[in-house]
Amino acid sequence: MPLAPAQLNVSLKLLLPLLASILAVSPLAVDMYLPAMPTLAKHFNTPMSMVQNSLSIYLLGYALGLILFGPMADKYLRRSLVLLGIGGFFIASLLLPFVSSIEQFLTIRFFQAFVSSAATVVVPGAVREYYGKDTAKGLSYVSMIMMLAPMIAPSIGSVLLLAHSWQLIFYVLAAYSLIVLVLVSYYLPNANVVTLPEGETDKKIEMSFIQRYKIVLSNGKARLDIISSMMISLAFFAYLTAIPFVYLTIFGVSEYTFSLLFALNILALMTAHFTNTRFVVRKGSRTMLRFGLTIATIAATVLMLVNIFELPLIYTVVAIFPLMGSISMVAVNSDALILTKFPAHSGTVTAVIGTLRWGIGALAGPILAFFYDGSSKPFALLMFFAVLLVLSCQLMIWFNDKK
Numbered sequence: 121m122p123l124a125p126a127q128l129n130v131s132l133k134l135l136l137p138l139l140a141s142i143l144a145v146s147p148l149a150v151d152m153y154l155p156a157m158p159t160l161a162k163h164f165n166t167p168m169s170m171v172q173n174s175l176s177i178y179l180l181g182y183a184l185g186l187i188l189f190g191p192m193a194d195k196y197l198r199r200s201l202v203l204l205g206i207g208g209f210f211i212a213s214l215l216l217p218f219v220s221s222i223e224q225f226l227t228i229r230f231f232q233a234f235v236s237s238a239a240t241v242v243v244p245g246a247v248r249e250y251y252g253k254d255t256a257k258g259l260s261y262v263s264m265i266m267m268l269a270p271m272i273a274p275s276i277g278s279v280l281l282l283a284h285s286w287q288l289i290f291y292v293l294a295a296y297s298l299i300v301l302v303l304v305s306y307y308l309p310n311a312n313v314v315t316l317p318e319g320e321t322d323k324k325i326e327m328s329f330i331q332r333y334k335i336v337l338s339n340g341k342a343r344l345d346i347i348s349s350m351m352i353s354l355a356f357f358a359y360l361t362a363i364p365f366v367y368l369t370i371f372g373v374s375e376y377t378f379s380l381l382f383a384l385n386i387l388a389l390m391t392a393h394f395t396n397t398r399f400v401v402r403k404g405s406r407t408m409l410r411f412g413l414t415i416a417t418i419a420a421t422v423l424m425l426v427n428i429f430e431l432p433l434i435y436t437v438v439a440i441f442p443l444m445g446s447i448s449m450v451a452v453n454s455d456a457l458i459l460t461k462f463p464a465h466s467g468t469v470t471a472v473i474g475t476l477r478w479g480i481g482a483l484a485g486p487i488l489a490f491f492y493d494g495s496s497k498p499f500a501l502l503m504f505f506a507v508l509l510v511l512s513c514q515l516m517i518w519f520n521d522k523k
Contacts, residue, residue, distance in 0.1 A: 135307075135309075138303060138307055139243045141300050142202060142239050142240060142243055142304065143240050143243045145205075145206065145239065145296075145297060145300065146182060146233070146236060148273050149209070149213075149293060150175065150273075150360065151273035151274055151277070152273040152274065152277040152280075152292070152293065153286070153289050155274055155277045155281055155364075155378065156277060156281050156289060157171045158171075159281060160222075160225070160286055163286065164225065170222050170226075172489075174222075174226055175485060176483075176484070176485040176486065177226050177230050178230070178232070179233070179479070179481040179482035180230070180479070180482040181229070181230035181234040181237075182234065182237050182474070182478045183237075183475045183476075183477075183478035183481075183482060184234060184475075185234040185235065185238065186237045186475045186478065187471060187475050189241045190471015190474070190475070191471060192238075198242045198308065199304060201239065201241070202238070202242060202304050202308060203301065203305065204235070204238045204239070205235055205237065205238030205239025205240065205241075206239045206300050206301045206304060209232055209236040209239070209293075210294055210297040210301060212228050212229075212231050212235070213232065213290045213291070213293040214291075214294045216228050216229070216232070216287075217287035217288075217291060237474070244459055244469075272383065274378065274379045274383070275382075276289075276292070278375050278378075278379050280292060337472065339461060341461075341517060341520070342457075342458050342462075344514075344517050345454045345513075345517070346454075346476060347509070347510075347513050348409075348450065348454045348513045349451060349454040349455055349458065349476070349477060350473075350476040350480050351480070351506045351507075351510045352416075352447055352450045352451050352454070352510050353477040353478075353480055353481055354480045354481065354484060354502070355416075355443075355502070355503045355506035355507055356444075356447050356451070357480070357481030357484040358484045358488065358499055358502040358503050358506065359385075359440070359499070360484075361485045362496070362499035363382065363499075364378065365496075366436070366496045367382075370496050371433045371436075373433070381437060384437070384441065385440055385441060388441045388444045389444055389445060391445055392445035392446065392449045393448060395449070396452060400456075405453040405456045405457050405460075406453070406457065408449060409450055409454055409457070411449070412445075412446040412450045412453065413510060413511060415442055415443075416443060416450060417507055417511055418442075419440075419446060420443055420503050420507040421504065423436065423439035423500045423503060424501055424504040426439050426500070427495070427497050427500035427501075428497060428500070430495070443503070458472075458473060484502070487502060488502065
């Protein structure tokens with residue numbers, strides 16, 4: 121049963137936007153500087169590939185941070201971790217405009233991602249505690265609100281870049297994190313509310329990091345959902361890594377048009393999350409995951425064929441729109457299915473999901489660079505094969521359930 125606001129001494133109408141604003145820190149940090157990548161390459165007098173690697177560095181730092189902070193979220197007070205994460209992000213954002221080399225830029229971006237994971241790692245567990253068996257609905261609400269950030273981030277980045285400089289982008293990130301920091305200190309509940317199964321005590325809270333990870337990873341069905349979450353994230357980060365190159369270089373659109381196309385795909389994500397909130401309680405997370413996966417498989421196949429035959433831009437745009445929406449539906453429902461299996465280890469589960477998700481995301485750049493041929497084929501093929509692997513995992517679960 122979801123916990124009532126009275127039990128939490130907090131309004132969900134206030135809490136959900138606050139959790140979404142915490143979760144939005146990383147998407148803003150990733151998406152807002154995308155239009156500035158060519159400018160950064162010129163400023164640091166470095167190849168574009170080095171600047172693109174800053175995205176992989178960020179993802180790697182975030183994944184490693186989750187390994188440390190995930191189990192801590194099951195043991196320490198939630199607000200303390202969020203203040204640490206957002207505070208560290210604020211400091212890093214202030215330092216970035218003063219760097220003088222790409223090496224310094226990459227180092228601080230790594231730290232920025234690493235420390236920010238302390239804040240975001242608590243969000244899925246908090247949603248699970250407040251929504252119980254309706255976790256997928258809660259996650260969809262939070263994700264839908266949070267998606268406003270990446271929807272407008274590239275446009276904001278473009279405006280800030282044209283108005284002043286790339287440095288202003290990071291000053292704005294610092295201002296945003298400062299506002300979140302103040303709101304968290306006043307409104308985020310400090311106590312973790314953990315609902316354990318009947319007869320189970322809180323002794324697990326004292327378990328070691330390794331014991332916590334072992335409990336999560338030893339569950340066979342959960343492993344297949346974790347791999348699904350991981351592979352669908354590879355598809356998403358392949359899109360995120362390649363789309364500036366695909367739209368700006370291959371199809372030669374303007375920065376303004378790029379921002380609009382990027383926002384269109386975020387709209388697809390939001391639409392999918394809204395649809396999920398409407399149906400997931402009645403249909404269940406597994407059914408909604410399979411529905412999203414069916415659409416993703418069809419859309420990824422179409423995107424692959426469109427790029428193999430080098431069709432005009434409109435075909436890529438039409439194929440990506442349903443693909444991005446269905447990817448988000450698969451991700452949120454696979455996460456919900458995993459979280460509900462481990463009510464006493466939500467922080468560790470979030471760390472496992474996040475580490476693998478962001479870790480595999482960090483590989484998207486090197487994979488695309490390895491298969492680079494000057495076209496958009498590697499990006500489309502990587503998304504297709506990632507979706508295909510998710511399909512394989514879910515078919516295995518389906519066949520096992522039939523036995």
